[in-house]
Structures are given as structure tokens and as C-alpha cells.
Amino acid sequence: MIIEKNTNKSPFFDIYKEYNTVKLTCNDGFSVILCSVGASIRQILFPTSDGFLKNIALAFDQDSAYFGNSLYAGATLAPCAGRISQGKLPINGTVYSLSLNENNTNTLHGGFHNASFKNWGLVSAEVNVNNDIAVVVFKIVLEDGLDGFPGNREIKAVYTLQKNHTLTLRYEAVSDKDTYFNISNHTYFNLTGDFSKSALDHKLQIQADRYILNTPEFTPEGISKVDGTPFDLRQPAVLQEQIKAYPNDIQIKRNRGYNHEYILNHNISATSLTAPATHSKPDLSCTSPDGSLELQISSDSPCVVVYSGGYFETGIELKEGQTTSPDCALAFEFQDYLDAPGGHGFPYNIVHAGEPWTREICYRFLKHS
Numbered sequence: 001m002i003i004e005k006n007t008n009k010s011p012f013f014d015i016y017k018e019y020n021t022v023k024l025t026c027n028d029g030f031s032v033i034l035c036s037v038g039a040s041i042r043q044i045l046f047p048t049s050d051g052f053l054k055n056i057a058l059a060f061d062q063d064s065a066y067f068g069n070s071l072y073a074g075a076t077l078a079p080c081a082g083r084i085s086q087g088k089l090p091i092n093g094t095v096y097s098l099s100l101n102e103n104n105t106n107t108l109h110g111g112f113h114n115a116s117f118k119n120w121g122l123v124s125a126e127v128n129v130n131n132d133i134a135v136v137v138f139k140i141v142l143e144d145g146l147d148g149f150p151g152n153r154e155i156k157a158v159y160t161l162q163k164n165h166t167l168t169l170r171y172e173a174v175s176d177k178d179t180y181f182n183i184s185n186h187t188y189f190n191l192t193g194d195f196s197k198s199a200l201d202h203k204l205q206i207q208a209d210r211y212i213l214n215t216p217e218f219t220p221e222g223i224s225k226v227d228g229t230p231f232d233l234r235q236p237a238v239l240q241e242q243i244k245a246y247p248n249d250i251q252i253k254r255n256r257g258y259n260h261e262y263i264l265n266h267n268i269s270a271t272s273l274t275a276p277a278t279h280s281k282p283d284l285s286c287t288s289p290d291g292s293l294e295l296q297i298s299s300d301s302p303c304v305v306v307y308s309g310g311y312f313e314t315g316i317e318l319k320e321g322q323t324t325s326p327d328c329a330l331a332f333e334f335q336d337y338l339d340a341p342g343g344h345g346f347p348y349n350i351v352h353a354g355e356p357w358t359r360e361i362c363y364r365f366l367k368h369s
Contacts, residue, residue, distance in 0.1 A: 001026060001127045001134045001163060011064040016119040024134045024161045029053055030365070032161055037066045038075035039120040039138035039157035041187045043319070044167075046293060046365060054193030056293070056365075058329045061317040067117060071312070071324075072186040075116035076157050076171070077109045079142060079149055081184035081335040082261075082305065085219045085342040087111075091150065091178050091350055098148035105217065109186075111147030115140050115155065116186070123156070132163040144177065151175030151353070155183065165365040173357045178350055181357045182336040188309065188329035189295060191288035195318050198327045200240040200257070200308060203287040206233040208262035208304075212338050216254060220344045223263070231260060236287065239308060239330075256310025257327060261303050261338045282364070284332055296364040299334035302347065307331040334361050 004023040010016040020036040031045040031053070045053040058073050060066060069075060084107040087098035099111035109116060120138040127134045136159045144152045158170040171183040190199045211231045213221040226232040230242040230249050243252055251260065264283050282296035284304060297304075309327050316324040337346035351357045 001131050003125050003134055005125055019119050020122045022125050022136050026163050030165050036120045036122050038116045040074040056191050056193055058188035059319045072116050074187045077186050078115035078155050078183045080110045080182045083108055083339055085339050089341050096148050113147050134161045151177035151179040167363045169361045171359045177353050181351050184333045184335040188331045190329045191293045195322045195328045199330045200327050201289045203236045203238050204233050205236040205285045206262050207265045207283050210263045212261045220338050257308035258306045261305045263303050292368055294366040299361045301334040303337055305333040
């Protein structure tokens with residue numbers, strides 16, 4: 001395992017003087033490139049059978065794009081992933097008014113000054129004594145009242161890469177006031193490595209019997225069983241075929257594909273996400289069209305949002321001369337129930353002052369012959 005750390009001059013010197021990138025490389029070349037801006041995943045490079053490396057995580061061509069990052073590509077979503085309707089956050093009888101950064105109506109991914117666009121501190125980047133595990137830690141402090149959220153909040157993003165191509169994200173947070181944390185990651189994947197093509201030809205399986213219906217404003221409309229809908233992915237299915245099988249589904253039409261939260265069954269019975277029990281299943285499995293590469297994801301979060309990129313802008317410049325187009329990548333956002341503070345009757349967990357909050361997301365990249 002090799003770690004390469006680089007300090008780069010910021011393209012926005014008046015905001016940040018410099019930022020850090022960290023590249024973690026396994027002996028076979030499998031690599032993960034991280035960035036302190038948004039404590040983000042910049043690239044995931046997978047070795048192919050012909051000896052090349054293909055990038056399977058959507059990556060902008062220019063570093064400057066990450067300082068605005070309208071797609072939230074690869075970013076840590078903090079302090080709160082997803083939408084909070086009307087920016088109303090009730091805690092202990094007080095309703096906090098959050099910044100409305102989506103159409104002046106909702107709070108999206110934590111508001112205007114969310115941590116996805118901020119430069120996190122690089123705390124450490126180390127390899128263990130056996131040279132088979134690398135750990136990188138980023139940290140940020142969000143001040144009390146930022147975007148309306150209560151509490152001075154310290155958040156850590158801990159990335160752990162093992163030699164077997166298992167990447168684990170652990171988020172740790174604490175506040176000096178009662179507050180709400182719902183932190184996740186927003187990496188987009190195309191397992192072919194070709195982001196000029198649709199990712200709807202990928203095969204997806206999700207261990208979930210229920211999903212949340214969306215209003216036209218992408219807030220919860222209710223909970224439904226997946227049976228008899230394009231959202232039934234309990235068995236592996238190609239997304240494009242699911243969409244074609246249900247041409248009149250209003251949820252697919254309204255969201256230009258998938259942009260929905262699944263309530264996970266959590267079949268995993270292991271004591272650790274990185275060491276699952278025998279015969280257990282990941283919460284989500286995504287397979288490339290040719291079946292050569294599989295991404296398995298497990299998490300301790302209750303839900304996952306699957307976004308198929310239907311609202312992608314066309315023409316954003318990516319690595320290797322590629323550009324974005326609708327449906328060119330898939331995002332899997334493991335998080336709380338959608339708009340949990342919004343009074344829909346969903347589980348809503350307030351984090352008390354001084355109480356540690358954690359979340360883990362484990363990615364396994366498997367090569368199939």
C-alpha cells in the first residue's frame with residue numbers, strides 16, 4: 001500500500017490558500033484519490049485485465065470545479081444530506097430556520113455553506129505496519145448558527161482502504177448543542193469507466209421491500225411497497241429494462257428516472273461492515289453491463305437514495321476528455337429517512353450535546369472473470 005500526499009495552490013486564493021489531495025494505491029494498482037475540498041472522493045481507479053486503470057467515479061477535469069461542485073460529485077454531504085422541507089428543523093420545542101438553497105423553498109445538503117464546498121483539514125494519512133491498510137482522516141468545524149443549524153460541530157471523515165479493494169467511510173460528529181446530523185457521501189459511479197454513455201444499462205440489486213414516493217418538489221409523498229413497480233430491485237435488474245417495463249409510472253416520469261429513497265431491510269448480520277457474516281448480503285449491489293465489475297455497498301444507515309442522474313447538465317468537462325449527460329452515472333446516498341425532521345412520521349433522531357454520532361458506509365469492488 002502506497003500513500004501519496006500533495007498540497008495544491010487553490011484556484012480561489014482569497015477563500016483557501018491551498019488544499020490537499022491524497023492517493024491510496026494497492027499493490028495491484030487499485031487506487032482511490034481523495035481531496036480535502038468536501039472531504040471528497042476524487043477518483044477510483046480500477047485495474048483492467050489488459051493492464052490499464054479505468055476511473056469509475058465521476059471526476060471533473062479541472063480542480064476548480066470542486067469549489068462549486070453543483071453535482072456534489074464525490075463530496076461528503078454534511079451536516080445533513082438530502083432535503084429539509086421549508087428549512088424547518090424542530091429540536092426540543094424550538095424550530096430552527098435553515099438557509100433555503102434550493103429554489104428558496106428547501107434546505108438541500110445542509111444549506112448554502114454546507115461542508116461539501118469547504119476545505120477540510122487533513123489530520124492524518126497513514127499505512128499500518130503490515131502495509132495492507134491505509135487510513136486518511138479529514139476534519140472540519142462548523143460554527144453554531146451556520147445555515148441556521150445549532151451547535152459548534154466537529155465532523156471527521158475517516159477513509160480506510162484495504163488491500164482487497166474494500167473502502168470504508170466512517171463519519172464521526174459531535175456538537176456542543178443538541179442538533180441534527182445526517183452525513184453521507186455523494187460519489188457517482190459508472191462501472192464501465194465511460195461517462196459519455198448511460199449508466200442505466202447497469203444491473204442493480206437492493207435489499208429493500210419499501211421505498212418513499214416523491215412529490216414534484218422531491219419531498220416525501222408516502223411509503224409504498226416495491227411490488228409491481230420499477231422500484232422492485234430485490235433481484236438483480238437492469239435499470240433501463242425496469243423503466244421500459246413501466247412506461248407510465250408517474251414516479252419515474254416525475255424524477256426523470258430514479259431519484260428515490262429505499263428503506264433498507266438490513267439483511268447483514270455481521271458485527272462489522274468490513275467483515276460480513278457468511279451468506280449475508282450487501283444492502284446494494286451494482287454490476288457493470290458486461291458483468292466484469294461489481295460494487296457492493298453496506299451501511300448502518302436506515303435508507304439509501306438511488307439517483308440515476310436524470311437532471312444532469314450536458315457538457316460538464318470530466319477526466320479523459322469525457323463530458324456529462326443525463327443518466328451518465330449513478331449515486332447511492334446512504335442516509336436517514338427522507339426529510340426526517342419534516343413531520344412525516346419518519347424516525348427522527350436528535351443528537352444531544354456531547355453525544356458522539358457515527359455512520360459507516362463500506363464499498364467493496366469485485367472483479368469477475
